[in-house]
Amino acid sequence: MREWYMMFLRPSPIMMEHIHPLYIIADIDGSKVSKILIDVGAAVSIMIVRTMTMHGIKKSSVIEMAMTVKNFVGGVTKTLRILMVRLKVGPSNIVQGFFVTDYTTPYSCILGREWIHRATCVPWSMHQELLMWDQASGCAELVKADPKPFSISANEIGADYYSSDLRSLTVVGIDQSGKPIGVMSTELAQ
Numbered sequence: 001m002r003e004w005y006m007m008f009l010r011p012s013p014i015m016m017e018h019i020h021p022l023y024i025i026a027d028i029d030g031s032k033v034s035k036i037l038i039d040v041g042a043a044v045s046i047m048i049v050r051t052m053t054m055h056g057i058k059k060s061s062v063i064e065m066a067m068t069v070k071n072f073v074g075g076v077t078k079t080l081r082i083l084m085v086r087l088k089v090g091p092s093n094i095v096q097g098f099f100v101t102d103y104t105t106p107y108s109c110i111l112g113r114e115w116i117h118r119a120t121c122v123p124w125s126m127h128q129e130l131l132m133w134d135q136a137s138g139c140a141e142l143v144k145a146d147p148k149p150f151s152i153s154a155n156e157i158g159a160d161y162y163s164s165d166l167r168s169l170t171v172v173g174i175d176q177s178g179k180p181i182g183v184m185s186t187e188l189a190q
């Protein structure tokens with residue numbers, strides 16, 4: 001097999017300023033699903049009950065099982081079941097297990113490290129792309145993130161990340177003890 005080497009393009013100022021999470025659109029059991037969050041901080045993949053219902057995913061794919069997983073603030077989140085589905089993203093087409101939870105979230109699913117590694121994927125939030133290796137051809141493919149997973153007028157927390165007014169923060173100054181003296185948006189600082 002031929003070895004391939006990849007390089008990142010130098011980030012543009014716009015890439016360095018945005019703080020967008022990495023959301024994609026994927027095919028789950030033949031249904032196009034949006035608002036899928038790629039989360040390198042999550043060990044497992046999660047699907048929300050609402051997503052399962054909205055996309056008509058059959059309960060025959062569900063394995064009843066109550067488990068708990070640690071959430072991003074260190075608390076415990078109960079899962080209701082495990083769902084096995086066919087997931088297609090770019091060149092990756094694998095059977096994926098999701099822990100199903102019944103919570104209100106701005107995303108439909110989370111794809112965690114378990115999927116990222118099995119799908120031979122390198123997520124780049126700054127570039128808003130996934131680099132995915134096609135196991136059959138040995139070649140790499142870039143999968144673009146969903147540029148607008150939420151409308152700005154959407155009544156969801158995630159929409160805030162896609163406002164053109166939202167930029168990364170810059171420290172205004174440092175006091176004599178080395179502590180920051182306030183922050184401002186990089187756009188306001190210019």
